[in-house]
Amino acid sequence: MHGFAYKNGSLFCENVDLQTLAETHGTPLYVYSANTILDHFRRLDQALAGIDHEVAYAVKANSNLSVLRLLAKENAGFDIVSGGELYRVIKAGGDPAHCTFAGVGKTRAEIEYALQQGIYSFNVESEAELRYIDQVAGDLGVVAPVAVRVNPNVDAKTHKYISTGKSENKFGVDFGFIEEVYDRASKELKNVKLRGLQMHIGSQLTSVDPFVEAVKKVAPLATSLKEKHGIEFWSIGGGIGIVYRESLESGAQDWWDKKADAERPLTIEEYGASIMPLIKDLGLNILLEPGRYIVGNAGVLLTHCLYEKKGTAKTFKIVDAGMNDLIRPALYEGHHEIVPLKEPNAERLKVDVVGPICESGDFFCQDRELPDFQPGETVALMSAGAYGFVMASNYNTRPLPAEILVDGSTATVVRKRQTLDDLLVGEL
Numbered sequence: 001m002h003g004f005a006y007k008n009g010s011l012f013c014e015n016v017d018l019q020t021l022a023e024t025h026g027t028p029l030y031v032y033s034a035n036t037i038l039d040h041f042r043r044l045d046q047a048l049a050g051i052d053h054e055v056a057y058a059v060k061a062n063s064n065l066s067v068l069r070l071l072a073k074e075n076a077g078f079d080i081v082s083g084g085e086l087y088r089v090i091k092a093g094g095d096p097a098h099c100t101f102a103g104v105g106k107t108r109a110e111i112e113y114a115l116q117q118g119i120y121s122f123n124v125e126s127e128a129e130l131r132y133i134d135q136v137a138g139d140l141g142v143v144a145p146v147a148v149r150v151n152p153n154v155d156a157k158t159h160k161y162i163s164t165g166k167s168e169n170k171f172g173v174d175f176g177f178i179e180e181v182y183d184r185a186s187k188e189l190k191n192v193k194l195r196g197l198q199m200h201i202g203s204q205l206t207s208v209d210p211f212v213e214a215v216k217k218v219a220p221l222a223t224s225l226k227e228k229h230g231i232e233f234w235s236i237g238g239g240i241g242i243v244y245r246e247s248l249e250s251g252a253q254d255w256w257d258k259k260a261d262a263e264r265p266l267t268i269e270e271y272g273a274s275i276m277p278l279i280k281d282l283g284l285n286i287l288l289e290p291g292r293y294i295v296g297n298a299g300v301l302l303t304h305c306l307y308e309k310k311g312t313a314k315t316f317k318i319v320d321a322g323m324n325d326l327i328r329p330a331l332y333e334g335h336h337e338i339v340p341l342k343e344p345n346a347e348r349l350k351v352d353v354v355g356p357i358c359e360s361g362d363f364f365c366q367d368r369e370l371p372d373f374q375p376g377e378t379v380a381l382m383s384a385g386a387y388g389f390v391m392a393s394n395y396n397t398r399p400l401p402a403e404i405l406v407d408g409s410t411a412t413v414v415r416k417r418q419t420l421d422d423l424l425v426g427e428l
């Protein structure tokens with residue numbers, strides 16, 4: 001499902017007119033569709049129906065408390081990567097006993113906090129970290145449930161900054177070393193319980209092949225660890241990619257259907273059908289850690305066009321959102337469709353859409369053919385629900401945007417826009 005579509009010439013999120021939202025709450029403004037989030041969560045959960053499994057939403061993708069609360073009510077698990085994310089999950093009503101804790105650099109304070117809250121598992125990324133968790137648990141007089149993250153050395157064929165499953169990436173323990181790490185832990189570490197195995201090869205994967213390759217490679221290891229050490233779960237990570245290009249048109253499901261097989265993006269049904277046969281008989285609880293798939297296409301960033309500037313080389317449309325609000329284009333040359341809130345005609349113009357930040361990398365598109373829009377109009381940057389607001393900063397001393405959650409005909413402010421005073425909080 002897709003929550004964004006034109007109705008009578010205006011772009012809506014579910015039953016709410018985005019132009020009205022922009023006028024009421026100002027821009028830049030993040031808007032999320034609650035029912036799209038729920039639909040994505042349920043479809044993924046359904047794809048693994050019939051086996052022992054849990055969908056542990058990767059909080060880093062969008063950690064707004066109201067988004068977390070929606071998923072907590074669905075009994076989702078959560079994959080966290082900091083003490084702060086655990087704090088958010090608990091505040092939103094999530095259950096720590098369904099939380100896994102990822103990340104290569106957990107601190108003592110974070111480990112202690114997670115132990116006190118009783119998380120399901122620390123997903124450990126090095127032997128040194130494993131020994132440290134053992135020591136901290138010992139000091140607290142508790143046993144820490146752990147899984148070690150295996151780095152299977154599989155190419156996820158995604159952007160190099162978000163590829164995590166190759167030996168040259170900082171993540172996980174090399175495939176060749178992992179079994180001996182479990183053997184040593186079971187002999188030497190008295191304050192950890194070897195509960196599972198984890199992997200995550202990268203983000204925004206648009207083909208199922210790297211997932212299949214990694215699962216095939218690691219399944220015998222999972223079986224062996226179950227036999228030798230009694231592990232009970234295997235998290236196969238997140239990483240399911242979404243459609244960024246033509247993401248609005250994809251709202252009409254027929255856009256996907258019209259595409260030739262070769263250019264069709266990964267669907268969740270295809271993911272489930274390819275992975276299920278490889279995992280269903282392992283007798284392990286299978287965890288997934290999707291972030292982008294759940295929230296990516298459930299959010300947009302609305303921005304107002306301030307000025308147009310025609311130069312000898314280019315035409316610039318200058319908007320009020322900047323790379324500080326949505327950094328994906330600047331950081332990964334990430335593509336976000338840019339669509340006017342007023343349904344455009346067929347005419348296209350080649351432009352750069354740029355923000356107000358003092359950086360040449362502050363662009364949302366370069367030399368892209370776009371429907372024409374004028375200063376005074378508002379446009380939507382599509383597919384901004386994942387790694388959007390969470391990566392925003394106060395660079396250039398700009399207030400963070402507001403966030404709105406739409407559910408049917410109801411739009412709720414779920415984060416207020418920062419004020420100028422907010423910008424100074426904490427400074428002495």
Ligand SMILES: Cc1ncc(COP(=O)(O)O)c(C=O)c1O
Pocket residue numbers: 058061079102103200202203204237238239240289290291292293386
């Ligand atoms: C350990 C781990 N799990 C899950 C995710 C979620 O990834 P995605 O948003 O691509 O599903 C990430 C981010 O790539 C991650 O590092």
Ligand SMILES: N[C@@H](CCCC[NH3+])C(=O)O
Pocket residue numbers: 060162203204328332386387
């Ligand atoms: N921030 C990245 C994804 C990072 C995945 C986190 N491990 C993006 O926007 O594509």
